[in-house]
Amino acid sequence: MTLTAITNARVFDGEKSLGVQTVVIDGGRITQxxxxAPRGSEIVDxxxxxxxxxxxxxxVHSAPDSLTLALRFGVTTELEMQGMNTRENRGAITDDDTVADVRSAGFAITPPGGHPSELMPEGYRPKRDLPPVMPLMPFSTTPEEAAAFVPQLLARGSDFIxxxxxxxxVxxxxxxxxxxxxxxxxxVAEAKKYGALTVAHALTVEATxxxxxxxxxxxxxLFMDQPHTAEIIGLIRDAGMFVVPCISLNASMMGITGSELADDPRVAARLDSRWDRTLRSSYNRYPQGSLDDVYDSVRALDAAGVDILAGTDVSMPETFFGGLAHGASLHHELQYLxxxxxxPARALRAATATTARCFRLSDRGRIAEGLRADLLLVxxxxxGNISDTLNxxxxWRRGARLALESLPS
Known part of the structure; x- marks a missing residue:
């Protein structure tokens, strides 16, 4: 197999800038x-x-072709917070270098009739192929039920609970x-017995x-029902929790659309009409919210040393899930951060090394010898200018370069 050497580019390794360095790919790994550049390498200037x-x-929440769309924007891994891409269903994805890789919680522990049932219009049925194995629905109303579902979810291939x-x-x-x-x-106590990572959907201070x-x-x-207090910031810090603020989702909940992002020609060239319509819409379920309060909370968490991760809560190409599109919205989230x-460097860490560390993905998220050759050249x-991530x-996904026709000209 021919070595690939990427030369003359500035390198941000996921944690810091290394200046101009040569990076060599051999198969699916970074080897130098x-x-x-080694003699005989294919050179990418x-x-x-x-x-x-x-x-x-x-x-994220996956949708038909969403992993393909994500990869077009240089998003090489998506972490699914409710969906069907558990290990028993994603064998083909793991081996397909034309789509983003994925890790999944499967379905979340929630009571019958609890969130997210209220988000679905009455009678709505998504147009999608069902997976080979339907995921476990861990509806729970008692401590005993929740604890009993944890080992079942893990056995069925959930990567986190x-x-x-x-x-x-909200x-x-x-x-x-x-x-x-x-x-x-x-x-949570049951998950800890198995060494499993746990995450929570929490939009209010009380839930957090x-x-x-x-x-x-x-x-x-990130909570959006009130401004932060020193008490809640301290509670998060002292608990050692990481936070995925999903500012882009909070903005959409407040009625702020992604139209400005959709107007960017670097984005428009990669979206079909369904995703364009979705991005130009919004959830608009909490118009009384304050984006400045969200910004202040993020800044306070960062100042307190809390790990901030970049995520979007992007879902399906439906206007009632509006303001978001796979791949594109992660770049928007970086701009929001x-x-x-x-x-900008701190925001880039939130979408690379920090997320890989917090989600125990030790083979990616950094440019270092021996790691997966999941790479984005912009x-x-x-x-210096976070918007340049869209250029x-x-x-590359596992060292396989995405076909140029999949990218904007």
């Missing part, structure tokens, strides 16, 4: 960082560009059935506090 690890979206802590207030459906503290505690008390590893949303006060320097020049 620095030095000269990265002059004027920056080489990044493939991006990781830390909160998710808990829904949501009474529907979505405009107050009074939904919701897990109580004892049930969350029992489920419940997650912290239970010992959840991370929350995959910078608007909240993170440096024109410009996103450590896609090349994408």
């Amino acid at each position: 960082v620095g030095g000269d 990265g002059h004027g560009a920056t080489l990044l690890p493939g991006l990781i979206d830390a909160h 998710k808990f829904m802590i949501d009474d529907g207030t 979505e405009g459906h107050p009074g939904l059935p919701v897990l109580d503290q004892a049930t969350v505690n029992a489920g 506090a419940m997650a912290a008390e239970a010992g959840i590893d991370g929350v995959v949303h 910078v608007a909240a006060g993170l440096t 024109d410009g320097d996103p450590t 896609t020049r090349a994408v």
Whole structure:
């Protein structure tokens, strides 16, 4: 197999800038960082560009062709927070270098009739092929039920265990059935027996506090029902939780669309009409929310040393899941993180090394010898201008370069 040497590009290794370095790919792995290109290598001249690890979206829900769309934007891994891509269903995905890789919670532990049932219009049926094995539906109302489902989910191929802590207030459906503290505690305690990672859906300060008390590893949303306080920031920090703010989702909940992103020709060239319509829409379920409050909370968490991860909560190409599109919205999230006060380098870490570390993906998220050759080459320097992440020049997934016709001209 021919070696590939990417030369003359600035390298951001997932944690820091290395300056201009040669990066060599052999098969699906990075075999050299620095030095000269080996004799006989296929040379990819990265002059004027920056080489990044493939991006990781830390909160998605898959849809037909969504993994293909994500990879077009240099998102090489998606972390599915509710869906069907558990290990028993994703064999073909793992071996297909034309789509993003995926890890999945399977379905989250939630009560019957609890979130996310309120998001679906009455009679709605998604148009999608069913997987080879239907996922386990872990509906729970008692500590015993939640604890019993954990080993079943893990046995069925869930990569982490998710808990829904949501009474529907933010979505405009107050009074939904919701897990109580004892049930969350029992489920988390059971997951810890197996060494499993745990995450929680929590859109309010109260739900976030419940997650912290239970010992959840991370929350995959940022509360949006009120401004942060020193108490909640301290609680998150002291619990050692990571946070996936999903600012792009919070903005959509407030009625802010992704139209400006959709108008960007670097995005428009990669979206079909369904995703364009979806991106130009919004959830618009919590218009009373404040994006400035969300920014302030992110800034306070970052200042407190809490791990911030980049995620979007992108779902299906439906306008009631609006404001989001696979791949494109992760770049939007990076822009939101910078608007909240993170440096561009800090935002890039949130979509690469930090997420890989928090989700125990030790083979990716950085440019280092021996790791997967999941790579994104972009024109410009996103450590100075975060918008440059959209200037896609090349994408590699396990060392396989994505066909140029899949990218904008």
